[in-house]
Amino acid sequence: NNAIPGVVAARGSRASWVDMYSIISKSTDMADCVHPDQSGYEKIGTAWYNKIASRLTASPTVPGAPTNVSATPGDARATVSFTPPSNNGGSPITGYAVTSSPATTTKLAAGSPMVFDGLTNGVAYRFTVRAANSVGLGPGATSNSVTPTATPPPPPPSGTTYLSDLTASKTGTGTYQRDRNANDTTPLNAGAQTYQKGLGVNPAVTLTYALNGNFSRFLSDVGIGRTLCGSGGSATFRVFLDSASTAAFDSGTMSGNTAIKKVDIDVTGKSTLKLVYEKTGTSTCNYGAWGDARLTTSSTPPPSPTAPGAPTIGAATAGNGQATVSFTPPAYNGGSTIIDYTVTGVPGGSQTGTSSPITVTGLTNDTSYTFTVTARNSVGTSSPSAASNPVTPTEPPPPGDETFLSDLTATKTGTGTYQRDRNGNNTGLIRLGSVQYAKGLGVNPPVTLTYALGGNYKRFLSDVGIDEICGNAGSARFRVFRDSESTPAFDSGATTGASATKQIDVDVTGTTTLKLVYERTGVVSCDYGAWADARLTK
Numbered sequence: 001n002n003a004i005p006g007v008v009a010a011r012g013s014r015a016s017w018v019d020m021y022s023i024i025s026k027s028t029d030m031a032d033c034v035h036p037d038q039s040g041y042e043k044i045g046t047a048w049y050n051k052i053a054s055r056l057t058a059s060p061t062v063p064g065a066p067t068n069v070s071a072t073p074g075d076a077r078a079t080v081s082f083t084p085p086s087n088n089g090g091s092p093i094t095g096y097a098v099t100s101s102p103a104t105t106t107k108l109a110a111g112s113p114m115v116f117d118g119l120t121n122g123v124a125y126r127f128t129v130r131a132a133n134s135v136g137l138g139p140g141a142t143s144n145s146v147t148p149t150a151t152p153p154p155p156p157p158s159g160t161t162y163l164s165d166l167t168a169s170k171t172g173t174g175t176y177q178r179d180r181n182a183n184d185t186t187p188l189n190a191g192a193q194t195y196q197k198g199l200g201v202n203p204a205v206t207l208t209y210a211l212n213g214n215f216s217r218f219l220s221d222v223g224i225g226r227t228l229c230g231s232g233g234s235a236t237f238r239v240f241l242d243s244a245s246t247a248a249f250d251s252g253t254m255s256g257n258t259a260i261k262k263v264d265i266d267v268t269g270k271s272t273l274k275l276v277y278e279k280t281g282t283s284t285c286n287y288g289a290w291g292d293a294r295l296t297t298s299s300t301p302p303p304s305p306t307a308p309g310a311p312t313i314g315a316a317t318a319g320n321g322q323a324t325v326s327f328t329p330p331a332y333n334g335g336s337t338i339i340d341y342t343v344t345g346v347p348g349g350s351q352t353g354t355s356s357p358i359t360v361t362g363l364t365n366d367t368s369y370t371f372t373v374t375a376r377n378s379v380g381t382s383s384p385s386a387a388s389n390p391v392t393p394t395e396p397p398p399p400g401d402e403t404f405l406s407d408l409t410a411t412k413t414g415t416g417t418y419q420r421d422r423n424g425n426n427t428g429l430i431r432l433g434s435v436q437y438a439k440g441l442g443v444n445p446p447v448t449l450t451y452a453l454g455g456n457y458k459r460f461l462s463d464v465g466i467d468e469i470c471g472n473a474g475s476a477r478f479r480v481f482r483d484s485e486s487t488p489a490f491d492s493g494a495t496t497g498a499s500a501t502k503q504i505d506v507d508v509t510g511t512t513t514l515k516l517v518y519e520r521t522g523v524v525s526c527d528y529g530a531w532a533d534a535r536l537t538k
Contacts, residue, residue, distance in 0.1 A: 060135050061135055062132075062138040063091075063093055064088075065140060065141045066084060066085050066096070066140075067083045067086075067141060069129050069143045070144055071125070071126070071145075073148045075148065076117060076121055076148050076150070077115055077116060077119055077148060078115075078116050078119060078125060078148060079113050080109075080112075080129065084111075091134045092133060094133055094134065095108055095131075096108070096110075096130065096131055096132065098114060099140075101125065102123070103125075123148070124145050125146055125147070126142050126143055126144070128141065160295070160296050161215070162197045163198075163209060163220075163290065163295070164293070168207040170206070171205075171523075172203075172206050175205060176199055176202070177199070178200075179197055181200040182288075183200075189226065189227045190222060190225060190260050190289035190291040191221075193221060195221070195292050198221075198289050198290050198292055200287065201277040201289065202286060203288075204279060206275065208275075211267055211270050211271055211295070214297065215268075215297055217265065217267060217295070217296045218267045218273055218294075218295055219294055219296065220292060220294070221261070222260060222263060222289070222291070223259070223288065223289065224256045225288065228285065229255075231255060231256045232255065232256050232283045232284075232286075233254065233285055233286045233288070234279065234280045234281025234286065235278060235279050236251050236252060236254065237250075237276070237277055237290070238250045238277075238278075239265055239275060240274040240276065242271055246354065246355070248337055252312055253280045255283075265333075267295065278521060307377065307382050308334040309330035309331055309333075310330055310373075310382045310384060310385050311329055311330050311341060311373045311385045312327060313327050314326030314357070314491055315490065317504065317505070317506060318393045319393060319503060320393060320395055320505065321362065321393050322359055322361045322363055323345070323359070323360050323363060323369055323393060324360075325359075325388060326493055327356045330375050330382060333377060334377050336377040336379055337377060339376050339378065340353065340354050340376055341356070341358065341376070345360055345363065348369075349369065355493075357493050366392060366394060367392065368392045369391055369392070369393070371387065373385045401538040402536070402537050403536045403538075405441060405534040405535065407420075408451055410449040411449070412447060412450075415446060418443045419441070424443050424467060424527075424530065430467060431467060431468035431469070432463055432466075432501045432532050433465070433500075433501055437530070439533055440533055441516075441531040442529075444528055444529075445529070446519045447518050448515060448518070449516045453514050455510050457508050457511070457537060458508065459507060459508060459509075460505075460514060461535055461536075462503075462531045462532060462533060463530075464529065464532065465499060465530065466497040467497075467530050468497075470497045470526035471526075473524045474497045474527045475520065475521045475523070476521055476529055477494055477495055478490070478529065478531070479519075480514070480515070480517075482506070482508060482513070483513055489506045494522070496524075497526075516534070
């Protein structure tokens with residue numbers, strides 16, 4: 001019933017009717033198909049068969065669907081396996097298209113298995129695989145549903161809890177990430193080191209953890225990410241326990257070039273742990289890290305405390321019969337909270353205080369002094385710091401021959417503002433504490449004012465502090481630079497509205513330029529400060 005006109009397969013021929021039908025039925029040219037009683041009939045199974053086959057070859061089609069498609073979940077990825085289709089459509093398979101659902105993203109694969117990355121953890125996916133040849137893509141086959149999940153980190157050592165696995169109470173306008181940099185990249189970076197666990201931070205941010213007396217030590221590496229910020233960055237890491245106002249650890253100012261510093265603090269019996277990360281300069285890149293930040297509950301007793309390390313000396317500034325010395329606390333407190341610091345002068349004079357800066361009084365005017373600083377904890381006293389810059393206390397000049405900076409023209413840099421003879425928000429006269437000033441510069445950070453002195457003056461004097469309009473709020477510092485000096489001739493240290501007014505008396509003999517720098521050191525929104533009665537004398 002399916003006979004094709006002009007073609008008959010004789011009984012007993014070497015090519016069956018089915019063979020011939022499958023060949024001839026695909027042909028559009030029947031010229032070589034003849035009645036079997038003509039000459040050449042016996043060649044159907046040999047030469048004639050081959051001739052027809054060459055004339056009647058079928059055009060290729062797309063391949064069939066792959067089989068046994070399955071998916072295995074990973075961390076933000078899945079591995080898709082499959083078996084090639086049994087029918088390649090008459091043309092070799094050149095590859096496979098694998099499409100995810102949801103997201104409808106297609107990736108190409110040479111074969112099985114293939115890794116489909118860029119997925120979102122916690123979302124269920126299926127994958128459709130289609131084979132391709134020179135004609136095109138064939139039909140698809142779909143996998144089982146899988147849900148990628150994050151690969152859990154290796155378990156911590158026995159008795160160790162990572163802070164990134166705990167819940168923190170965050171304050172400050174900065175940001176932080178768990179086990180990632182604060183800009184949400186990996187790996188977590190501090191200095192030249194990378195970490196799988198830790199806290200990525202961007203200032204200003206304070207993280208507070210409830211310890212409830214359950215831990216014995218807090219350990220961490222700290223630093224600014226060199227991979228992220230290069231040699232840039234200017235910030236400090238500090239650790240506070242319970243309600244203590246003195247830091248149990250203070251890194252001092254760090255940059256991307258600073259080697260990582262190690263924190264090892266006894267937290268036995270402590271209720272709260274507070275990690276503070278703050279900017280200390282104007283750098284725009286300050287991505288830092290508490291690398292491997294962790295708490296331990298080891299039954300092994302902590303190492304015995306030792307005397308603290310030496311503080312880092314800052315600048316000394318001379319006054320009338322006195323000098324003010326700034327410094328940075330030691331990187332290691334010896335495992336015991338620092339009680340106080342002592343500034344010692346050469347050839348004489350000393351003063352003890354609980355924080356920087358410390359003013360040494362009772363000095364002899366017109367005598368040159370240098371200063372060192374030591375730190376003391378419950379075990380003992382540290383070795384002294386390096387010596388400060390030399391300074392010479394002098395008696396202030398008599399009234400007259402004074403020029404107020406508010407009567408001169410300044411070159412201003414920075415995004416902050418300043419006012420002449422008004423407070424920083426231009427609402428009234430300057431007030432520091434209960435004292436009102438008719439002359440001075442009201443400032444709002446960050447702002448730098450540069451004055452051309454031309455070597456015409458001998459001394460620069462001023463009172464500095466946070467204006468009374470901020471109450472006890474504010475967190476900023478005042479610094480004075482002469483000419484191209486990189487070390488300030490005066491540094492107030494961090495100052496708040498509750499801080500006492502500080503007096504500046506800087507020798508500017510022969511100085512060409514005077515630069516006044518006012519910078520924020522915290523996250524308080526009210527930082528209106530003042531260079532009160534800022535003046536030059538001849």
